[in-house]
Amino acid sequence: MTNATTPTAIAETVEAFIRRRFDIAESDPYFSRQSNLWDEGYVDSLGMTELIVFLESTFAIQVPDTVLFSPQFTSIDGIASLVEQVRDGKLVASA
Amino acid sequence: MTGRESSRQVTDFVWRDSAVTAPFGSADIAMTDPAINALNGQFALHLQSKTRHLLVRDPLGVNKLFFAIGPGGQVDVSNYLIDHVRAGRSLHEVWSVPSGHALRFDTASRDYRLTRYTGLAFNEAAAPADDPYQCAAAIRSSLEATIRQIRPLAEGRSLYVTMSGGLDSTTVSVLTREIIGEFTGVTFTMADSNGQVIESEDLRYVRRLAKDINVRLKVVSRTAKQLLELLDPVLVYGQDWRDFNVHCGLVNAAIGFDLARDLGTQSRPLLLTGDCANELTADYTPVSYRGQTYYTLPDLPAGRLRRFLVTGLDTGDREIGIYAHFGCDVLEPYALCAPAFTQVPATLLEVPQAKQKLMERAVAGLVPAYILARPKVRAQSGSHDNSGGTLAAVADAGVGSQELSARFCELFQTDARALRGLIKAGMYRFSTQYPGN
Numbered sequence: 278m279t280n281a282t283t284p285t286a287i288a289e290t291v292e293a294f295i296r297r298r299f300d301i302a303e304s305d306p307y308f309s310r311q312s313n314l315w316d317e318g319y320v321d322s323l324g325m326t327e328l329i330v331f332l333e334s335t336f337a338i339q340v341p342d343t344v345l346f347s348p349q350f351t352s353i354d355g356i357a358s359l360v361e362q363v364r365d366g367k368l369v370a371s372a
Numbered sequence: 373m374t375g376r377e378s379s380r381q382v383t384d385f386v387w388r389d390s391a392v393t394a395p396f397g398s399a400d401i402a403m404t405d406p407a408i409n410a411l412n413g414q415f416a417l418h419l420q421s422k423t424r425h426l427l428v429r430d431p432l433g434v435n436k437l438f439f440a441i442g443p444g445g446q447v448d449v450s451n452y453l454i455d456h457v458r459a460g461r462s463l464h465e466v467w468s469v470p471s472g473h474a475l476r477f478d479t480a481s482r483d484y485r486l487t488r489y490t491g492l493a494f495n496e497a498a499a500p501a502d503d504p505y506q507c508a509a510a511i512r513s514s515l516e517a518t519i520r521q522i523r524p525l526a527e528g529r530s531l532y533v534t535m536s537g538g539l540d541s542t543t544v545s546v547l548t549r550e551i552i553g554e555f556t557g558v559t560f561t562m563a564d565s566n567g568q569v570i571e572s573e574d575l576r577y578v579r580r581l582a583k584d585i586n587v588r589l590k591v592v593s594r595t596a597k598q599l600l601e602l603l604d605p606v607l608v609y610g611q612d613w614r615d616f617n618v619h620c621g622l623v624n625a626a627i628g629f630d631l632a633r634d635l636g637t638q639s640r641p642l643l644l645t646g647d648c649a650n651e652l653t654a655d656y657t658p659v660s661y662r663g664q665t666y667y668t669l670p671d672l673p674a675g676r677l678r679r680f681l682v683t684g685l686d687t688g689d690r691e692i693g694i695y696a697h698f699g700c701d702v703l704e705p706y707a708l709c710a711p712a713f714t715q716v717p718a719t720l721l722e723v724p725q726a727k728q729k730l731m732e733r734a735v736a737g738l739v740p741a742y743i744l745a746r747p748k749v750r751a752q753s754g755s756h757d758n759s760g761g762t763l764a765a766v767a768d769a770g771v772g773s774q775e776l777s778a779r780f781c782e783l784f785q786t787d788a789r790a791l792r793g794l795i796k797a798g799m800y801r802f803s804t805q806y807p808g809n
Contacts, residue, residue, distance in 0.1 A: 315792050325797040326670040326680045342470060342488075342683075343804050345796045 279335050287336070288357035294331050295353065299324055310353040332356070338363045382435050382451040382696040383640070384415035385703060390521055401426045405489040408474055412708065414692065416469070418449040423480040431490050432648070432707050433471025433686035436611060436693060438800075440466045441807050445479035452693065453784065454608050463786045464793075467807055468800035471686045477806060484806035492714045494679045499717035507716045508733035514712035515543065515734070518705045519551040522644065525703075530641040531555040534627065535589070537577030539728065540646030542743045543735050544705050548644055549585045550738075556588045557581075558631070558643070560623045562765060563593040577746065584740060592630045596765035602626060603771070604783060609697040612688035613780035613791070615773055616667045619762040620647075621690040628698030640701050647691050648706040652713035653727040654678040655748075661767055674726065675718025682714065684798025 281287045288310055295301060299319055301308050307317065314320040320328060329340045338360060349355035362368045386393045388411055401419040408428055416437035417428040425447055429437050439449045440461050448459060456466040469475045472491060477484040500506065533545045535557040548555055559578045562570050569575075569591060582589040594602075602625040607613060610621035631641055650656055654674035659666045670680060685707070695702045706713070720730060725748075732744055781787055794801050 315796070316789055318792075321792070322795050322797060323668060323670050327672065329797060330670070330672055330676060330680075342799065343486075345799055346793075346801050346803070 281336075284354070284357045284361055287360050288353050290335060291328075291332070291356055291360075292353050294335075295320065295328070298327060298331075310357075312353075313351045314353070315351060328356075332360060336360050336364060341368055344368065382416065382692055383701045384413070384417060384435065385525065385701075386411050386413040386415045386417075387521055388412075390517070392521075392524060403428075403474075405474060405487055408489045414703065414707065416451055420447075424478045425476070427469045427475040428489070429469045429471050429473060431472045431492065432682065432710055434648075434692055434704060434707050436689050436800075437469045438466050439469070439475075441477075441479060443808075447479060451696070452609065453611055457784050463784060463790050465807075466801075468686075468802045470799055470802050471683075473802075482806045484803075486802070486804055492682065492710055494682075494714045494718075495716060496675060496718045498719045504717070504720060505730065505733045507712070507720070508730060510712045510715065511709065511730070511734040512738075514709040515547055515705060516551065518708045519544075519547045521708075522703055522705070523552045526552050526555075526642055529639055530635060532558045532590075532631065532641055532643045533587075534643060534645045535559045535578045535581065536646065537574040537581065537743070538646070538746070538748075539731055539735075539739065539743060540649035540706065542581060542646075542739050543731065544644050544646050545581065545587070546585060546735075546738050546740075547705075549587060554587065555644075556590055558590045558592060558627055560592045560594075560627055562599075562761065563595045565595055565597075567593075567595055569593045577743065581740065581743065590630075590634075592627045594626045596769060599626065599762060599765050600769055600771065602629070603779070605697060606694060607776070607780050608783055609693045610688065610690050611693055612690065612795075613773075613776045614688065615763075615766075615776060617688040617690040618776055619766060621694050622762050622766070624691055624694045625698070628695045628700050631700055632698040635699075640699055643695060643700055643702045645691060645702060645704055646706065647704045648685065648710075649713075649727070651681040651685055652678070652706060652710060653716070653730065654681055654721050655727040656681065659763065661763055664767065664772070666763060666767070673718075674721040678714070678718070678721060680798060682710065686799045687795050 279290050281290045292310060301319060308319065312319065332338065332340055344350045344359050349359050359368065396417060396419055398419060398421045401421045401424055413430060414434040415430045416435035419426040427437055427439060436451050438453050438456060439447060440456050441447050448456060450456060453466060472488055473486055474489045475486050533548050533555050535541050535545055536559065545557060559575065561572055561575045564570055579589065599622050602622055606618055606621035606625050610617060635641055654677045656669055658668050670677060691702050716730060720726060723729065777788060777791060781791060
C-alpha cells in the first residue's frame with residue numbers, strides 16, 4: 278500500500294507502474310500523463326486488468342466496473358483523479 | 373433489423389425458485405432488482421412498454437445483449453453485434469448491457485439507469501485448515517441440482533453433451549446420464565489432410581467413456597483447411613477476435629454445423645457443455661507453439677485471476693452465439709453453478725493441479741478413475757501424443773492474433789482503434805448515461 282494522497286502523488290505512482298509493467302521508455306516523446314493509454318496502444322485489455330489489480334492493492338480501493346469505459350479512465354491523470362474520488366467515497370463499486 | 377424491434381435469436385433459459393419461468397411480458401417491465409435477482413439462468417431480456425425499456429443480462433453474461441438508440445428514439449436490441457452493423461450502425465453507436473446488470477431507460481424522458489442486480493462473491497480468504505475442501509460438497513450438490521433443473525427442458529428434444537475426454541465435460545456427461553438419462557455424446561477431432569479422423573488420445577478416452585456410460589457417440593471432424601473455412605462465422609457469431617475464443621469457436625462451429633445438417637428442420641437440439649469450469653477455477657495457462665505464445669493472461673496469481681476470468685465471460689460468444697447461429701440451444705451447467713465455485717477459497721486455486729484436487733473431491737465416486745488420472749489436456753493445443761489441435765491448424769495456416777483482429781475489423785466494418793474500445797478488462801463497452809448525452 279502507498280501513502281500517496283494527492284492527485285499528483287497518485288499519478289506518479291500509477292505512471293511508475295505503467296512504465297515498468299508495459300516497458301515504456303523514459304525517452305518516449307509521445308508518452309505523458311495525458312496520453313490515451315488504450316487508443317495509443319500503451320495498455321491493452323489484459324494490461325488493464327493488471328492495472329486494476331495494481332490500483333486496488335496499492336490504494337486499498339475497489340475499482341468500480343462503471344469507470345472502465347469512462348473518458349477519465351484513459352489517461353494517468355484521469356485515473357489518478359478517479360482513484361482519489363473512490364478513496365473519498367464519491368465513487369463506489371456497486372455490490 | 374429495423375427500429376423498435378428486438379432481434380434476439382438466442383434462447384433465454386430462466387428459472388425462478390428452480391422452476392422454469394413463463395415467458396416475460398411487458399407488465400414485467402416493473403420488475404425490481406430484488407425480483408430480477410431471484411432469477412437464475414442464461415438470459416438476455418428486453419421488455420418494453422411504450423417508450424420505457426428494461427434490458428437484463430444473466431449474472432455471468434453468458435447470453436449477450438447489445439442495443440442502440442437512434443436519433444428518433446428508435447431502439448434496436450440484439451444478441452449479436454453484427455445485427456447492428458448490418459442495420460447500418462457503427463460499433464461506436466452500439467452498447468452492451470454488462471453481465472448481472474439491469475438497464476432501464478425511457479426514450480421520451482431520456483431517463484437512464486444502469487444497476488447491478490447481482491454480484492458474485494469471490495472468496496479470497498484462505499481455506500480452513502481443518503477441512504480445506506469442504507467447499508467441494510457444495511459444488512457437487514449445485515451441479516446435481518442444476519442438471520435436475522435442466523431435465524424438464526430436455527424432454528422431447530434431441531439432447532447432446534459435448535465430450536472432450538477431460539474432467540469438466542466428463543462430469544457433465546456422467547451426471548446427465550444419471551439424472552436425465554439417454555443422450556448423444558458429441559466430440560470433435562481433427563482429420564488429416566485426406567479427411568481421415570485422427571484417433572487422438574482424447575478421442576480414445578471419449579470412446580471409452582461413451583461405452584462405459586452407454587451413450588451414443590457422434591464424432592465430428594474437420595481437416596485444418598475445412599476448419600478455417602468456418603473462421604468468418606466464428607468471428608461474427610462468436611463476437612470476438614481473441615485467439616482462445618476463436619479456436620474454441622471453430623470447434624463449436626464444426627459441431628453446430630453438423631448437428632444442423634443432421635437434424636434438418638426438427639426442433640432445436642439442446643447441448644450441454646463443460647464450458648466455464650476453467651474460468652471458475654482459474655485453470656488457464658498460456659500455451660507456447662512454435663515459439664509463439666498463445667492465450668496470454670494477466671500476470672496474476674490464480675486466486676486473483678479467477679475474478680477477472682469470470683468477469684471476462686461478459687465478452688466472447690464462443691459457445692452460445694455460435695451454436696445459436698446453427699440453430700442449437702446450449703446450456704452451460706458450470707455457469708449455472710457459479711456461486712458454488714466462487715466460494716472456493718483462493719488459496720485452493722493456487723496449489724499445483726488445483727482444479728483436479730478440487731474436483732476429485734467434488735465428483736468422488738462419479739467420474740471414472742481413468743479420467744481423474746489424466747494429465748490436464750487443453751483441447752485446443754492437442755493431446756500430449758502430439759496429435760495437434762485447432763491451435764496448430766490455425767497457427768500453421770499463418771492466422772495469428774493480428775490476422776484475427778484484422779478480419780474481425782473487416783467483417784464488422786471497423787478499425788483497430790474502435791476494437792480497442794470495444795472490450796476492456798473483459799467487458800464489452802457499456803454506458804452509464806443515456807447514449808449521446
